[in-house]
Amino acid sequence: MYSEFLMKQITMAHGAGGSIMSSLIKNYVVKYLGGSNAEVPLEALDDAAVIGDIVFKSDSHAVKPIFFPGGDIGRLAVAGTVNDIAVLGAEPIALACGLVLEEGLLLTEFEKILESMSEACKESGVHVITGDTKVVERGTLGGCTINTSGLGRRSAALDRNISEVQKYRPFNAKWILDANLRDGDNLIVSGTVGDHGLAVLSSQEGYDFGSQITSDVAPLNKLIAHLLQVGGIVTMKDPTRGGLSNTLNELSEKSNIGILADEGKIPIRGDVKAACEMLGIDPLEIGNEGKVVIGVIPEKTDDVLEMLKATKKGKNAQIIGEATKDFRGVALKTAIGGKRILAPPIGDPIPRIC
Numbered sequence: 150m151y152s153e154f155l156m157k158q159i160t161m162a163h164g165a166g167g168s169i170m171s172s173l174i175k176n177y178v179v180k181y182l183g184g185s186n187a188e189v190p191l192e193a194l195d196d197a198a199v200i201g202d203i204v205f206k207s208d209s210h211a212v213k214p215i216f217f218p219g220g221d222i223g224r225l226a227v228a229g230t231v232n233d234i235a236v237l238g239a240e241p242i243a244l245a246c247g248l249v250l251e252e253g254l255l256l257t258e259f260e261k262i263l264e265s266m267s268e269a270c271k272e273s274g275v276h277v278i279t280g281d282t283k284v285v286e287r288g289t290l291g292g293c294t295i296n297t298s299g300l301g302r303r304s305a306a307l308d309r310n311i312s313e314v315q316k317y318r319p320f321n322a323k324w325i326l327d328a329n330l331r332d333g334d335n336l337i338v339s340g341t342v343g344d345h346g347l348a349v350l351s352s353q354e355g356y357d358f359g360s361q362i363t364s365d366v367a368p369l370n371k372l373i374a375h376l377l378q379v380g381g382i383v384t385m386k387d388p389t390r391g392g393l394s395n396t397l398n399e400l401s402e403k404s405n406i407g408i409l410a411d412e413g414k415i416p417i418r419g420d421v422k423a424a425c426e427m428l429g430i431d432p433l434e435i436g437n438e439g440k441v442v443i444g445v446i447p448e449k450t451d452d453v454l455e456m457l458k459a460t461k462k463g464k465n466a467q468i469i470g471e472a473t474k475d476f477r478g479v480a481l482k483t484a485i486g487g488k489r490i491l492a493p494p495i496g497d498p499i500p501r502i503c
């Protein structure tokens with residue numbers, strides 16, 4: 150199915166978060182680097198790993214351009230890693246930051262990025278405690294790339310959440326993993342999808358969508374900590390590269406269960422929908438950086454949704470579907486009453502969004 154070209158060298162599609170990237174990770178990275186005895190190891194391909202009750206995550210950020218409507222690479226670098234740790238149900242506690250700066254980057258821009266990182270650190274309560282800085286010759290880096298790695302730990306909120314699930318059904322997982330979804334669990338998305346990808350695309354290509362589509366990039370750890378207090382959450386995932394479509398397909402595959410989603414219930418801004426129609430791209434395949442998809446037991450769904458809707462970051466949250474044992478994969482109930490398969494995307498249609 151993939152061209153011979155894709156089999157011989159790295160292409161932009163190999164970094165786009167869909168099935169091509171997933172094959173690259175499984176057939177190369179996991180093949181050579183997998184095989185540890187971590188509790189949640191590399192090969193689980195979850196948002197972060199777990200070793201000895203410590204959650205550990207690394208994420209490199211290469212967004213182009215480094216400044217975009219609603220954010221920049223600094224805010225993205227903090228939020229990306231904090232969110233990947235938080236969606237396992239862990240409390241993120243510290244970050245390491247590796248900066249690779251390109252010759253020619255203005256010091257005023259560098260300072261703006263650091264200020265933005267500092268703000269995101271304060272917002273999340275997670276700070277950079279170690280790091281490294283390198284400089285490379287002028288080239289195609291686009292200013293800088295930033296790697297952040299982070300540590301997280303178990304929290305009382307996670308234990309409370311798990312005991313709340315166990316009141317209603319057997320639940321053996323110690324963490325909030327992609328593989329935890331079961332028949333009847335509901336799926337909630339915390340807000341509108343597609344905003345981040347389109348905001349980055351508009352600055353990459355100089356598009357003017359006639360409205361202010363801004364990135365949703367934000368750390369979600371405090372919001373997630375509140376949700377865990379409500380309880381009943383079995384899985385969480387941030388729908389980044391490959392968008393909601395990729396996220397639902399990963400949850401379905403790892404949990405070995407079907408997902409039936411309702412197209413009409415998925416929150417999408419009107420201007421995002423219109424821009425996607427104009428460009429011929431699917432808003433469900435576009436990456437987000439300030440949203441979370443939550444799998445929750447039916448008994449706690451209303452409580453979790455109500456709590457989310459009372460917050461600024463979750464005010465547009467919706468129940469978008471449920472897990473079902475009736476089939477495998479992801480199906481979408483369409484507006485006209487039919488059903489269509491929501492196949493995993495080959496890749497995010499917009500390159501270098503994170």
Ligand code: MG
Pocket residue numbers: 196232233386387389
């Ligand atoms: Mg993630």
